[in-house]
Amino acid sequence: MSFDSTATEIFDKQMKLTCSQSDLNAHLSSVSRAVPSRPAHPILGNVLLEADEAAQTVKLTAFDHSLGLQASFPAQVSETSAVALPARLLNDLVARLPEGELTLSCAPVEADKLEGGVLGTIVHTSGRYQLRGTSAKEFPELPAVAGEPIDLEAAMLAEGLAATLFAASPDETKQVLTGVHLTQPEGGLEFAATDGHRLVVVETTSEEDVPPSAGPTLAVTIPARALRELERMLSSCEPGERVMFRADDRQVVFEFGNRRLTSRKLDGAYPAYRQLIPQQFERRLTVDRRRLQSSLEVASVMADQKNNIVKFSLDSAGQELSLSVDAQDVGNARESLPAQITGESMDIAFNIRYLMDGLKVLQASEVQIQLNSSTQPAIVTPVGGQKLTYLVMPVQLRK
Numbered sequence: 001m002s003f004d005s006t007a008t009e010i011f012d013k014q015m016k017l018t019c020s021q022s023d024l025n026a027h028l029s030s031v032s033r034a035v036p037s038r039p040a041h042p043i044l045g046n047v048l049l050e051a052d053e054a055a056q057t058v059k060l061t062a063f064d065h066s067l068g069l070q071a072s073f074p075a076q077v078s079e080t081s082a083v084a085l086p087a088r089l090l091n092d093l094v095a096r097l098p099e100g101e102l103t104l105s106c107a108p109v110e111a112d113k114l115e116g117g118v119l120g121t122i123v124h125t126s127g128r129y130q131l132r133g134t135s136a137k138e139f140p141e142l143p144a145v146a147g148e149p150i151d152l153e154a155a156m157l158a159e160g161l162a163a164t165l166f167a168a169s170p171d172e173t174k175q176v177l178t179g180v181h182l183t184q185p186e187g188g189l190e191f192a193a194t195d196g197h198r199l200v201v202v203e204t205t206s207e208e209d210v211p212p213s214a215g216p217t218l219a220v221t222i223p224a225r226a227l228r229e230l231e232r233m234l235s236s237c238e239p240g241e242r243v244m245f246r247a248d249d250r251q252v253v254f255e256f257g258n259r260r261l262t263s264r265k266l267d268g269a270y271p272a273y274r275q276l277i278p279q280q281f282e283r284r285l286t287v288d289r290r291r292l293q294s295s296l297e298v299a300s301v302m303a304d305q306k307n308n309i310v311k312f313s314l315d316s317a318g319q320e321l322s323l324s325v326d327a328q329d330v331g332n333a334r335e336s337l338p339a340q341i342t343g344e345s346m347d348i349a350f351n352i353r354y355l356m357d358g359l360k361v362l363q364a365s366e367v368q369i370q371l372n373s374s375t376q377p378a379i380v381t382p383v384g385g386q387k388l389t390y391l392v393m394p395v396q397l398r399k
Helices: 005-010 021-034 087-096 154-167 172-178 224-234 289-303 352-361
Strands: 015-020 046-052 057-063 067-074 081-086 101-108 118-124 127-135 150-153 179-183 188-194 198-205 219-223 242-247 251-256 259-264 283-288 309-315 320-327 331-338 340-342 346-351 366-371 378-382 387-392
Touching: 015 021, 015 046, 015 081, 021 046, 021 057, 021 067, 021 087, 021 101, 021 224, 046 087, 067 224, 081 087, 081 101, 081 118, 087 118, 087 127, 150 154, 154 179, 154 188, 154 198, 154 224, 154 242, 154 352, 172 179, 179 224, 198 352, 219 224, 219 259, 224 251, 224 259, 283 289, 283 331, 289 309, 289 320, 289 331, 289 352, 289 366, 309 352, 346 352, 352 378, 352 387
Parallel strands: none
Antiparallel strands: 015 101, 046 057, 046 081, 057 067, 067 259, 081 127, 101 118, 118 127, 150 242, 179 188, 179 219, 188 198, 198 387, 242 251, 251 259, 283 340, 283 366, 309 320, 309 346, 320 331, 366 378, 378 387
């Protein structure tokens, strides 16, 4: 349902719909994540409800001029209409109602009674609740994205996002680095994210035997905030579900099932990240991922007290990796674990949080760490399975 000139008759009319509390609550909670905490315009603090009598559905929309979320679900609708209701109040109210059927009705109110607003009434077996709404005429439309559609596998999107979102920069001044870069090599999707200190690149391949598309290719950087919402939405997808993607010069849209997400694109050229990954290495070590992750978690207790730095000592002769943390005036920690090491022994230090973040997304029992020197990036990869490359810059230790 769009708000063009032929649809203006849906405004300022009475609305009445009946649905389950669980349906309304679930979809409200989902779309309300796009409602800004401090809206630049009062209307953006609302969620738009569009009731469609012909389709017997209700569509919910929230938009902050950057991220837009939309979802629809079946309901008993007696008349097509649209209204904007305060998102936080409506969300909190519906969430606290017991399960069961509820009726939502809205009607315009005379100016002398409610300053020309709309009054929404929820009737449930537990009681009757009213809240003031706003004419849907004021609610902005979600952007129309005219780009050619690209058909994507929901499973590939979910896999790539789960393994890369953690590495996007939280620093808004870095603009393009606050997003994830998506490209579409033949037969799959590639995801890349970096904050300038670490880089993760994930290659996903199709689960289906589908020939490469001759249609448009994908190369876009999308804000991590929008993609985190997409990841949540994808968690409810059925096996084999597809996602329709479109992009133009300014916006992107993902559509699947009864859901839609729109987001602005990030401006600027994404770094040529492939050029940052070394191709040759002087040292390699292979360790049990869970054992290394556990050792780092213990060491992080001490590292958190000072500077989050952990030192790796590679003992080639003893085939052992030692982790040590020295928190001056607090204490220290040291732990050793077996490792398969090739190349000469060396010491190298890392931000312990960066290592822990990377190990959490690796889907393998063993990981390989490839190194050159204590001042050059280290590459962490899973042994077998997942095509993931995690680059971490070392930290220089004071002597």
